[in-house]
Amino acid sequence: MALYFPTVTTQIEQKINSLYFGENPPELYEPLRYLMQLGGKRIRPLLTILGYYTFQDDWERVVTPAVGVEVFHNFTLMHDDIMDNAPLRRGKVTVHEKWDANTAILSGDVMLVKAYELFADVESQYFKKVFTLFNQCATEVCEGQQKDMNFETQEEVSEADYLDMIRQKTSVLLGFALQTGAILAGADLENEILIRDFGIAMGLGFQIKDDFLDVYGETETFGKQVGGDIISNKKTFLLINAQKRAEGNLKIELEKWLSLTTFNPSEKVEIVTQIYNQLGIKEVTEQKIQSYFDKAFTCLEKMTLAPEKRILLTEFAQMIMQRQK
Amino acid sequence: MALYFPTVTTQIEQKINSLYFGENPPELYEPLRYLMQLGGKRIRPLLTILGYYTFQDDWERVVTPAVGVEVFHNFTLMHDDIMDNAPLRRGKVTVHEKWDANTAILSGDVMLVKAYELFADVESQYFKKVFTLFNQCATEVCEGQQKDMNFETQEEVSEADYLDMIRQKTSVLLGFALQTGAILAGADLENEILIRDFGIAMGLGFQIKDDFLDVYGETETFGKQVGGDIISNKKTFLLINAQKRAEGNLKIELEKWLSLTTFNPSEKVEIVTQIYNQLGIKEVTEQKIQSYFDKAFTCLEKMTLAPEKRILLTEFAQMIMQRQK
Structure with missing residues (x-):
């Protein structure tokens, strides 16, 4: 029996909706339910289920811990949104805006x-x-979130520090999600570590693709404004590499746009994108993404797997790799 | 071998100082170490050790989970201080003031x-x-912390709601600390529940005593400004009972002082204290405190205990009951 992703996602949603987190005081539990029901791709619980299904068929058994991974992820979103002063999450008002920061702190804690x-x-x-x-x-x-916040006030960030940050902030959770599934299915240690590393490599590729889509994604498919990272001077893989490569006038031009406090947003996006293009940042980034997915596929090759399970994991990684939003 | 409290406290401090929580990024771990090293009475870890020692002698075995209770307690302090906008903790600058709110959120999370x-x-x-x-x-x-915050904007709070709030915010943790010690010592279920209930009752008495000392404590021994709760209109056991009992002119006078936005602080403390005196709030509060400690002692009586262990628990409860700070 092949695992059909939409069926799994439906079961994850049903589990989320059926869970009783608590009721009283409502200020503590309503924000939790609000955020959990905003949706999202549910990639992390899907990975726990996939990690299990790779070694055992009866994946329905691990839906609860899989949802645990999603609740943890949403806890980080609730607190990160306060710290980033973000007004929107998945197109809806963030918890600290809809209620207040104190509510978001405490509701996050209970999550x-x-x-x-x-x-x-x-x-x-x-x-x-x-x-x-x-x-x-x-x-x-x-640790990853703290490093990410530190980057905001740092003049320059090295690529190595950036990769270390996204590994901690994003990738280790994807690795953990898969590894937990594998452990619960009784996988041997070698396969357990390989599937974790598959997840970590995929997570790094996933995050850099996120940076990439902010500049080179299409607004309709990406679902959020293209260029948001450029407007806010976010230290993405693209900007870090552009700063490293730019010389002469290009460097002066880039630094000028980074230092401007008042500017036309679409003009900034256009010009910085042109600078990226001149520096070959698109290709550098695509290569980096590809290298992480190659690494992920190498992990898969090393695993001892039933052929249909190998196909499934490969398809999943390709889906993540090719995402346009 | 009798348990000598100062020896235990020293071991708790040593364990706290020797623990490696993490290093990098420093913004995440320095606030944690700062808060943990501000001291405090260390009552909660002492209770875990006491809970264990009640049933087994070799209490050194449970110092680590005991410190876990203290780390949890300090996590709640770090986040509560943000929510309460508190400038000081144990006479020192709070984490969100020394660093910032974001640092206190994230460092609290990792705690x-x-x-x-x-x-x-x-x-x-x-x-x-x-x-x-x-x-x-x-x-x-x-839940207790959220209820406490809700009380701030509530016109009136019932005594039952207040007691429910302090039970959750303060007492259950004291109960948990003792119960955990008892479980780890292999106590039977009946004794485990009795020692937990001993802790919960003691915690309720402890918290109401805290409210009491704010008004009737002596500045030198109490260690903080007497009347702070009166100045801030905090809904303490005393105020809730005063609002319930006051009638006629006394009620008008009390409500006037509660509604004033500009006032002489020491005048407010003096007059509200006089109102409390006229309403017999001192006695009502002392009786309530006594009733909880009676309840705690009743739990002890029901327990199956070695005589020297019973004496120790009794002495501990008396120490908490008689505290002047």
């Missing part, structure tokens, strides 16, 4: 506790291992 | 993860039980 609670649903023999890995993962996600 | 990590140090056979109880406890603490 982290609820994420732990959902992991309690795993088989006893695997519990402590998953728990330990989750603690490590959650720590790294916090 | 919660570290608290979970420290609980991993318990014997496997007890781990899942302690983990489940901790999740429940952490959830209640968040």
Whole structure:
């Protein structure tokens, strides 16, 4: 029986909607339900299920811990949105804007506790291992977020520091999601580590693709404004590489646009994109994305897998690689 | 061998100082270490050790999970201080003032993860039980904090709602600390529940005593400004009961002082205290405190205990009951 992704996503949504997180006081639980029901791609719980299904067929057994990963992810979004002062999340008002920052802090806190609670649903023999890995993962996600915030006020960020940051902030959770699925399916250690590394490499490619789409995505398919990162001087893979490569007049021009406090946004996006084009940033970025997906595929090759499971993981990675939004 | 409290406290401090929480980025871990090293009475870890020592002598074995309780407590302080906009904690600048709110949010988040990590140090056979109880406890603490915040904008708060709030915000953690110690010592279920209830009752008495000392404590021994709760209109056990009991001119006078936006602080403290005196609030509060400690002592009586352990728990409760700061 092949795993049909839309069926899995439907089950994830149903589980999210059926979970009882708490009721009283409403200020604590309404923001939690609000954010959880804003949707999203549900990639992380899908990965836990996929990690399990790679080694065992009865994936319905791990929907609860899979949702735990999604609750954790949404906790980070709730707190990150306060820190980033973000007005919107998935096109809707953020929790700290709809309620206030205090509500978002505390509701986020209880979400982290609820994420732990959902992991309690795993088989006893695997519990402590998953728990330990989750603690490590959650720590790294916090470290990554702090580094990301630090970058905002740093003059220059090296590519290595940037890659380290996105690995912690985004990729380790994708790796953890897959690894947890594999552990719960009783995979051997070698395969467990390989599927985690597959997830981490895919996560790095995924995040750099995100940076890429901000500049080279099409507005209709990308779903958000193209150039948002350029407007806000966000230190993306593209900007970091442009700063590294630019020389002479191009460097002066780029730094000028980065330092302007008042400007025409679409003009800035257009000119900075032209600078990127002249520096070959599009190609550099595409190559980097490809190199991470190649790394992910290499992990898959090394795994001992049933042929139909290998096809499924490959298809999933290709889907992530080719995403236009 | 009798348990000597100062020895235990020293061991707790040593454990706190020796723990490696993390290093990089410093913005994440320095606030954590700063807050943990501000000191405090360390009552919660002491309770875990006491809960263990009640049933087993070798209490050194549970210092790590005991410190987990203290790390959790400090996580709540870090986030509560942001929400309460508090400038000082234990006489020192709060984390969100020394750094900023974002740092305090994220450093607090990682502290919660570290608290979970420290609980991993318990014997496997007890781990899942302690983990489940901790999740429940952490959830209640968040609920209590939200209720406390809600009270600020509520016109009137009932005594029942107030007691429910302090039970969740303060007492359940004291109960959890003792219960965890008892579980790790292999206590039977009846004793485990009784020692938890002993802690909860003591916690309620402890918190109301805190309200009491704000008005009737002596500045030198209490260590903070007497009357701070009166100045800020904090809905304490005393104010709630005064609002319930006041009639006629006394009611008008009390409500006037509660509604003034500009006033002489020491005058407000003096007059509101006089109103409390006229309403017999001092006695009502003392009786309530006593009733909770009576309840705590009743729990002790019901427990099956070695005589020297009973004496120790009794002495501890008396120490908490008689505290002047």
